[in-house]
Amino acid sequence: MADVAPVIDARALRFSYPGGGFRLSVDAFSAQPGETVALIGPSGCGKSTFLNLLAGVLRPDAGNVTLDGTPLSPLAEKARRRLRARAVGFVFQDFGLLDHLSARDNILHPFRLSGALRLTGDVRDRLEALAARLGIAALLDCRPQRLSYGERQRVAICRALLSRPRLVLADEPTGALDPATKRAIVDLLVEAARLEGTALVTVTHDHALLPAFDRVEDFAKLAVVQ
Amino acid sequence: MRHILAAIAVALSPITAAADVIYTVNWPLFSFANAIADGRVEVVFPAPLDVDPAYWTPDADTLLAYQRADLVLLNGAGYAKWVEDAGLPRSRLVDTTQDVRDRLIEMDSGPVHSHGPDGAHSHGGGLAFTTWLDPDIARAQAQATYDAMARRWPEHAETFAAGHAVLDRQLAEIDAELHAAFAPLRGRSVLASHPVYQYLGRAVDLDLISFHWEPDRTPGQEEWARLDAAVEERNATIMLWEDSPTPETIELLDERNVKVVVLPPLGNRPTHADTSMPDVLRNYVDGISSN
Amino acid sequence: MTGLVRLAALYLWRHAGWSALIMAVLAVLAAIPMVGARLAGLATEEMTARAATTPLIYGPAGGALELTLDALFFTGAPDPGLTMADYEDLASQELGTVIPVLRTHAAHDAPIVGVDVEYLEMRELVIAEGRPMVLMGEAVAGAAVARRLGLTPGAEVQSDARGAFDIAGSAPVRLQITGVLAPTGMADDEAILTTLRSAWLVAGLAHGHEDLAEADEAVVLSRDDGVVVANARLQEAIRVTDVNRGDFHFHGAPEDRPLGALLVFPHDARAAALLRGRVEDAGDARQLIRPTEVVRMLLDDVFRVRALFELATGVLGTAGIAALAGMVALTLRFRRPEFELARRIGADRGAVVALVGLELAILLAAGLVLAAGLTATVDVFGRDLYLWLLFGAT
Numbered sequence: 059m060a061d062v063a064p065v066i067d068a069r070a071l072r073f074s075y076p077g078g079g080f081r082l083s084v085d086a087f088s089a090q091p092g093e094t095v096a097l098i099g100p101s102g103c104g105k106s107t108f109l110n111l112l113a114g115v116l117r118p119d120a121g122n123v124t125l126d127g128t129p130l131s132p133l134a135e136k137a138r139r140r141l142r143a144r145a146v147g148f149v150f151q152d153f154g155l156l157d158h159l160s161a162r163d164n165i166l167h168p169f170r171l172s173g174a175l176r177l178t179g180d181v182r183d184r185l186e187a188l189a190a191r192l193g194i195a196a197l198l199d200c201r202p203q204r205l206s207y208g209e210r211q212r213v214a215i216c217r218a219l220l221s222r223p224r225l226v227l228a229d230e231p232t233g234a235l236d237p238a239t240k241r242a243i244v245d246l247l248v249e250a251a252r253l254e255g256t257a258l259v260t261v262t263h264d265h266a267l268l269p270a271f272d273r274v275e276d277f278a279k280l281a282v283v284q
Numbered sequence: 285m286r287h288i289l290a291a292i293a294v295a296l297s298p299i300t301a302a303a304d305v306i307y308t309v310n311w312p313l314f315s316f317a318n319a320i321a322d323g324r325v326e327v328v329f330p331a332p333l334d335v336d337p338a339y340w341t342p343d344a345d346t347l348l349a350y351q352r353a354d355l356v357l358l359n360g361a362g363y364a365k366w367v368e369d370a371g372l373p374r375s376r377l378v379d380t381t382q383d384v385r386d387r388l389i390e391m392d393s394g395p396v397h398s399h400g401p402d403g404a405h406s407h408g409g410g411l412a413f414t415t416w417l418d419p420d421i422a423r424a425q426a427q428a429t430y431d432a433m434a435r436r437w438p439e440h441a442e443t444f445a446a447g448h449a450v451l452d453r454q455l456a457e458i459d460a461e462l463h464a465a466f467a468p469l470r471g472r473s474v475l476a477s478h479p480v481y482q483y484l485g486r487a488v489d490l491d492l493i494s495f496h497w498e499p500d501r502t503p504g505q506e507e508w509a510r511l512d513a514a515v516e517e518r519n520a521t522i523m524l525w526e527d528s529p530t531p532e533t534i535e536l537l538d539e540r541n542v543k544v545v546v547l548p549p550l551g552n553r554p555t556h557a558d559t560s561m562p563d564v565l566r567n568y569v570d571g572i573s574s575n
Numbered sequence: 576m577t578g579l580v581r582l583a584a585l586y587l588w589r590h591a592g593w594s595a596l597i598m599a600v601l602a603v604l605a606a607i608p609m610v611g612a613r614l615a616g617l618a619t620e621e622m623t624a625r626a627a628t629t630p631l632i633y634g635p636a637g638g639a640l641e642l643t644l645d646a647l648f649f650t651g652a653p654d655p656g657l658t659m660a661d662y663e664d665l666a667s668q669e670l671g672t673v674i675p676v677l678r679t680h681a682a683h684d685a686p687i688v689g690v691d692v693e694y695l696e697m698r699e700l701v702i703a704e705g706r707p708m709v710l711m712g713e714a715v716a717g718a719a720v721a722r723r724l725g726l727t728p729g730a731e732v733q734s735d736a737r738g739a740f741d742i743a744g745s746a747p748v749r750l751q752i753t754g755v756l757a758p759t760g761m762a763d764d765e766a767i768l769t770t771l772r773s774a775w776l777v778a779g780l781a782h783g784h785e786d787l788a789e790a791d792e793a794v795v796l797s798r799d800d801g802v803v804v805a806n807a808r809l810q811e812a813i814r815v816t817d818v819n820r821g822d823f824h825f826h827g828a829p830e831d832r833p834l835g836a837l838l839v840f841p842h843d844a845r846a847a848a849l850l851r852g853r854v855e856d857a858g859d860a861r862q863l864i865r866p867t868e869v870v871r872m873l874l875d876d877v878f879r880v881r882a883l884f885e886l887a888t889g890v891l892g893t894a895g896i897a898a899l900a901g902m903v904a905l906t907l908r909f910r911r912p913e914f915e916l917a918r919r920i921g922a923d924r925g926a927v928v929a930l931v932g933l934e935l936a937i938l939l940a941a942g943l944v945l946a947a948g949l950t951a952t953v954d955v956f957g958r959d960l961y962l963w964l965l966f967g968a969t
Contacts, residue, residue, distance in 0.1 A: 115919055136923065143921025154916050158589030159582075170578030171922030171930070177578060217920075344753075347709035351692055369711045369820060371770035373693035374662075375672055 063127055064088035065224045065257035066112055071121035073111055082107055083282040084121075087275070089257035091224070094248045096268050097261045099277030105261040108281060109227045112259065113146045114138040126224045143172035147218030147256075149247070151230035153210040155202040162198040165189075165217045175221055188216050192246060208239035212246065219250055226251060228260040232267065244270050304437070307353040309364040310337045311553040312416040313380060315561035316426045317357060320433055320447040324440040328353070329553065337551045338413060341366045355432055359425075361388045363413035378432040380425035381415050388415070389482045414549050418483035419459035419565060426451050454562035458569065463488055465569040473518035475511065475542060477525045480549045484568075493520060499527040508536065515540055545571050579926065583933035593906065594938060597899065601942025602949065604895045608888050609950040615881050617953065619874055622648075625761050626866035628698065631839035631847065633657070633665060633673075633854070633863050642862070643869045646676055646836035648762045649686040653678045655778075655833035661861070662837055663830060670850050671841035672697065675771060675834045679778040682732045682750070685720040687767045689774020697840060700763060704728055705754030711776060711823065712815025714750040714769035718758035726752045731814075732767060734777045748777045749814045775825060775832055776815070783815075783823040839863070907931065 067088040074081040082104045089095050097105050110116040112123060114130040123130045126145045130138055148154065155164045165185055169177040189195045192212045202210050211231060218226050228247060232240035244260070244267045251258035260271065268274050304325040308314040314329035321327055330346050331337045342350065347370050350356055356372055358364070360381035367377075381388060389412040416422045430448035434441040466488035474485070479494035493514045497503050503511075514520055523537060525546045534544055547568050548554065554564055587594040625647050634642040635656025644651040655677055666673045674697055677689040694700075695707055695715075705728030708714050716726045726732060730752045750769055758764055775781055815823065825832065841847035854863040907914075917927050 110919075113919065139918075139921045139923060141921070142919075146921065148919055150916075154919075156913060156916075158586050163582075163585065166578075167582075168920045168922065170582055171917055171920070171926040173923050173926070174921065344706070344709055348706055351707065351709055365821070369772060369823075371692045371707070371709045371711075371713070371772070373696070374675075374691050375666065375693055 062090055064124075065091050065093075065126055066259070067124040068112060069122050071111060071118045071123065073107065073116065073118045080104070080107075081282075081284040082111075084108065084111075084280060087112075087280060089225070089259055091257055092252050092255045093273065094251050094258040094271045095260070096271040096274045097259060097277050097280070098263060098265070098268065098274060099261075100263060103277055104281060104283045105277050106229050108277070109229050109259065109261060112225070113148070113227055114142050140172060140174035143168055143174045144221060145224045147221065147223040147226040149211070149214050149218050149226065149228035149231045151233035153202070153207075153214045153234075155210055155213060157202055160199050160201055161194065161205065161213045164202070164213055165198075165220055167217065168221060181220065185216070185220055188219060191250075192216050206239075207234050207236075208243065211235065211239075211243050215243070215246060215250065219254065219256070222254065223256055226256050226258045228258065230261055230263070232262065232264060237266075240264065240267060241270075303354065305353050306355045306357060306433070307350045308357040309367065310359055310416075310551050312422065312550055312561050313357040313359060313425065313429065314553070316422075316429045316451060317433065319451040319560060320426070320430050320444050321440075322443050322447045324443050325354070325433070325437060331552060333552060335552065338363055340364070342370075347371075355436055357429055357432070359413060359415060360385075361411040361413040361415055363415075378428060380428040381421065383428060384415075384421055384424045387421060388412070389486065391479065391482075412479065412482040414480045414551070415483050416550065416561070417481060417565075418487040419455050419462060420487060421483060422561070422565075423452055423455045423459070426455060451562070454560075455565075458562055458565045459487075461566065461569045462572075465572040466490065469522065469572070473514070473520040475514060475520045475523035477523065477529070480526065481524050481547070484547075491518065493518060497529070497533075499525060499529045502530045502532045502536070511542075512540065515542065547571055579930050579933055582930055583937060586930075587934055587937060597902065597938045598942045598945065600895065600899055600902075601939055602945035604892050604899070605943050605946035606949040607891065608885065609946055610953055611881070611884055611888060613950050613953045615878070621761065622870045622874065623867070626870040628761075629838050629866050630671075630841060631850065631863055632866055633661070633837040633839055633861065634835070636859050636862050639862065639864045639869045640873060642836060642864060643866050643873075645678060646838060647866055649678055649688055649766050650762075653680075653835060655679060655835045657834040657837065657861075658830060659832045659834060660830040662834060665837055665839065665850075668850070668853070670846035671839055674838040674840070675836075676838060677771060677774045677778075677833060677835045679774065679833075679835075680734045682734050682767055683720075683724055684735075685717075685724070685732075685765060685767050687714070687734055687750070687769060687774065687777055689769055689771040689777075691771060694768070694838070697838070698759075698763060700759065700768075701757040702754045703757040705752070708753050708768070708770055708773070710815070711770060711772045711820060712748070712751055713753045714767050714773065715754040715756055716752050717756050717764040717766045717768070719764035720767060721752075721755040727755060728753055746779070746813045748773075750777070751815075771832075771834075773815075776823065778833070780827070780832065781823050781825045783819050903935065 068084055069086055071082070071084040071087075073083075087108075097108070099105055107116065111118055112125070114123065114125060114133070117131070125141060128141060130141070133141065155161075156167065159167065162185070166177060166181075169175045169181060175181075185198075186195065189198055192215060194209060194212045194216065197205060197209055197213070202213070205213065211234075215231075218228075226247070231247065232243050235243060247258060247260065248270050250256070258271075261277075262268075306317050306321070306325055306327045308317060308327065308329045310331075311329055314327055317327040328349070329337075330342065330349065331340050350370065351372055354376060356377050358367055358377055358379050360379040391410055391412050416425060426448065430444055433444050437444070462484075470489045471491065473491040473493055476485075476492050476494045477497040477499065479492075479496075481490075481492055481494075484490070485492035495503075495507065495511065497507065521541055521543060522545055523542050525544055526549050528534075528546055529537075529544060537544055548564075550561070550564055626643070629647060632642055632646045634646065635654065637654070637656070641651050641654065645653060657675075659675070662673060662675045672693065674691050674694050675689075676694070678686050680687045692707060692709075695702075702715065703718070705715070714732070716724070716732070720726065724732065731749045732752060733749045734747045736747055750767065750773060752767075756763060756768075769777075772781075839850065841850060851863055854861055914927055918924075
C-alpha cells in the first residue's frame with residue numbers, strides 16, 4: 059500500500075464493561091482506504107465490541123482510536139455521533155432494518171436522524187444508482203418483510219454506503235444467509251469498498267469467505283480478551 | 285339549525301296575526317266598539333246573520349281569529365257559553381258587565397240532579413244575559429269597552445274618548461226616552477214571548493210574565509190556557525215579541541185584547557247594516573209609544 | 576424536521592392498532608373534563624336562558640326550586656297549590672301580564688301542561704305544523720315529544736292514569752293534537768301544551784254526561800220533584816268531540832279551580848316591586864320568586880358538585896395518564912433495538928428524542944381532535960343527556 063494515512067487506527071486499546079468480567083486489549087490495528095480486512099475468531103471473543111470501539115460507539119478505558127484522522131477520545135458524545143454518521147457505515151448480521159419503513163426509507167434513515175447528513179437531491183440520485191448496482195432498484199418501495207434475507211442485506215449495504223463513509227464495519231454480515239448468498243454479499247461489500255475507496259472491516263467466522271479480503275486478522279492474536 | 289327552522293316556521297305560521305282588531309261576541313258590543321273606535325281599529329263580529337249569538341258556537345278558524353284578536357269584548361252574565369270552553373287569552377278578554385255584576389239578574393233554575401261527589405246541582409238557570417236592553421247597563425258596557433280600548437291603544441285615546449262621549453250621550457238620551465215611553469206601563473204586567481226582556485223590564489219597572497213561545501209557531505192549547513190565566517190575573521194587555529209571531533197567534537192574541545209589540549233583543553245585527561245600537565233602542569221607544 | 580415527521584407518521588401508521596388505542600385513551604381522558612364542562616355549560620346556558628324568560632313566578636309557599644322546576648321546566652312532583660282566585664287577584668292588580676300554568680298529568684312521560692294560550696305568545700312559540708289549541712280537548716305538542724311519539728296534527732295522545740290529584744276513577748283523557756311547535760331548545764319541546772280547561776278535565780275535575788232529564792232509566796236511581804239522582808254507570812267521556820263538548824261541566828266554583836303557578840311579566844320595575852311588596856304583605860301562604868335567582872343558586876350547587884366532579888376527573892385522569900405513560904414506556908422498551916441502531920449509525924440523541932416526541936404529539940393532537948369531536952356531539956345530544964341527568968326527563 060502507498061504511504062497513506064489509515065482510515066482507522068487503534069492504539070493500545072483497553073476496554074472493559076462495567077462490573078468487570080470482560081476485558082479487551084488491542085495493541086494496534088489499522089486499515090487503509092480501500093483495504094478490506096476480515097476479522098476472524100470464534101463467537102463471543104469480543105469482535106463486535108472491538109467494532110463498536112472502532113466506530114466510537116464505546117469509549118475505551120485507555121488508548122486511542124483515530125477515525126479518518128480525528129482522535130475519538132477527546133470528542134464529546136454529539137461530535138462522535140456526527141463523525142460516525144458521516145464516516146462510518148454499519149452492516150449487521152440481523153440486517154438492522156426497521157419493519158415499518160420501506161427499503162428506501164430504511165436506506166435514508168441515517169439522513170433523517172443525523173444533523174451531519176443532509177438529504178439532498180444528489181443523495182437521492184446516488185441512492186437510485188447504488189440500488190441499481192446492488193440489484194435492489196425494483197425493491198425500494200417494499201418493506202423488509204417482503205424481501206429475502208439476501209435482499210435485506212443488500213438494502214443494509216446500500217444504507218451503509220449511501221453517505222460515502224470512510225469506513226464500513228460489517229459484523230457477521232452473512233451470518234443469516236445461505237451459502238450462495240453469503241458469497242454474493244461478501245463480493246458486493248468488497249467490490250463496493252474498493253470502488254468507493256472505503257476501508258472495510260468485516261467480522262466473520264466463515265473461513266470460506268476469507269479469500270475475498272485483502273487481509274485476514276486472527277482476532278485471538280490481535281486482541282487479548284480476559 | 286333549529287333556529288333556521290324556527291325562522292321559517294315564523295314566516296309560515298305566526299301565532300300573533302294582524303294587529304289592531306277587536307272581536308265581539310254580540311252585535312251590541314260590536315256597535316259600541318265601532319262607535320268608539322271611529323275607524324282607528326277594526327271591529328269584527330263574525331257570527332252569521334241567521335244565528336242567535338248567545339247559542340252560536342264558532343268554528344275552529346273563527347275561534348283562532350278570536351284568539352288572535354287584540355281585544356275580545358265579552359258580554360258577561362254567562363252569554364255565549366262557547367267562551368268558557370275556548371282557549372282565549374285571558375288578558376285580552378274584557379267582561380263588559382264585570383263592574384255591574386251586582387246588577388245582573390238571576391233566572392229560574394233548570395232540573396236539579398246529582399252524581400259524583402259534589403251533590404245536587406243544576407245546569408239550567410244562571411243569569412239573564414240581554415244586559416244591553418237596560419240602557420244604564422248598556423252605558424256601563426260602553427264604558428268598559430272604552431276603558432279597555434284606551435288602555436290597549438293609548439295613542440288613540442283621544443279619538444276613543446270623543447266617540448265614547450257621543451255614544452254615552454246617545455244612550456243616556458235613549459234611557460230617558462225609554463222611561464218616558466214605558467211610563468204608562470210602569471208597575472203593570474207585560475207578557476213576553478221569551479224570558480229575554482228582564483233587564484228592560486227592570487229598567488222601566490215592568491212586571492214581566494215570560495213564556496217560551498216561538499214566533500214561527502202558533503202555541504198549543506195548554507200554552508194558551510197559561511196565557512189566559514196570566515191575562516186574567518194580571519190584566520196584561522201587551523206581549524213583547526222578538527220577532528213577528530204567526531198571523532194566527534196575532535189573531536188569537538187580539539181576541540184576548542193583547543197587543544203584539546215586536547222588540548228584537550238585538551243579540552245579532554239588525555237588518556239594516558248601518559244601524560247603530562242607539563238607533564235600534566230608539567225603535568223600542570217608537571214601538572212602545574205607538575201602542 | 577420533515578424527515579422526523581415522516582418517520583413518526585410512518586411508525587404510527589404501521590402500528591395502527593397501538594396508535595389507535597393510545598389515541599382513544601387520550602381522547603377519553605381529554606373528553607371527560609371537556610364533556611363535563613360542556614354539559615355544565617349547557618345546563619347553565621339553558622337553565623339561565625329559561626329562567627331569564629320569566630321575570631317572576633307566583634306560587635304556593637314552599638320550595639322555590641320546586642316551584643321553578645315545576646313552572647319552567649315541567650319537572651318534579653306536580654303541586655297545584657294555587658287556584659283561579661289567585662290568578663284573578665293577581666291579574667286584577669294590572670301590574671303585568673299573568674299567565675296561569677297547571678301540570679298534573681303526563682302522556683307517555685311528556686308533561687301535559689295547561690296554560691292560558693297567551694303563554695304561546697309570551698314564550699314566542701311558533702306553530703310549525705297545524706294550529707294552536709282553541710277548544711277543550713285540544714293540545715299542541717312540543718317538537719321533541721312530537722318526534723318521539725310520532726305526533727302530527729290530527730293525532731291523539733292519551734293522558735297517563737295517575738296524576739297530582741290521584742282521583743280514584745278519574746279516567747284518562749285523549750287529547751287531540753292540533754299543532755306541533757317549532758323546536759325551541761327549551762322545556763317546551765318536551766311538553767304537551769293544552770288549555771287550562773283541558774288540563775282540569777285531564778285532572779278529573781270535570782264530567783261529561785247524558786242529559787239527565789232524558790237519561791236512560793238504567794242509570795237513574797230516582798226522580799223526585801225535578802231532582803234526578805244517577806248512578807255511577809253514567810258514562811264519563813274521555814274524548815271530547817264536537818258532539819259531546821257541550822255536555823262537560825265542572826263542579827265547584829270557578830275560582831276554586833287549581834293552578835300550579837302563575838308566570839308574571841311585570842310592566843316595569845316599579846310594578847315588580849309593588850307586586851313583591853303586596854305578596855310579602857299578604858302573608859306566608861304565597862311566594863313570588865325570581866327564577867334567575869333560584870337558578871343561580873341551583874347552579875352554584877351544581878358548580879360545587881362540578882368541583883367534585885372535576886376532582887374525581889383529575890384523579891381519574893392522573894391514573895389514566897400514569898397508565899398511558901406506562902404503556903408508552905413499555906413500548907419504548909420494545910423499541911430498544913431501534914434506538915440502539917440509531918445510536919450505532921450516528922443518529923443525534925436529540926433526533927431520537929424528537930422522533931418519539933413527535934409520535935406522542937401526533938397521538939395527543941389526534942386524541943384532542945377526537946375529544947373535541949366527542950364534545951361537539953354534546954351539542955347534539957347533550958341537552959337530552961343533561962335533562963335526563965338533572966331531571967330524569969326522557
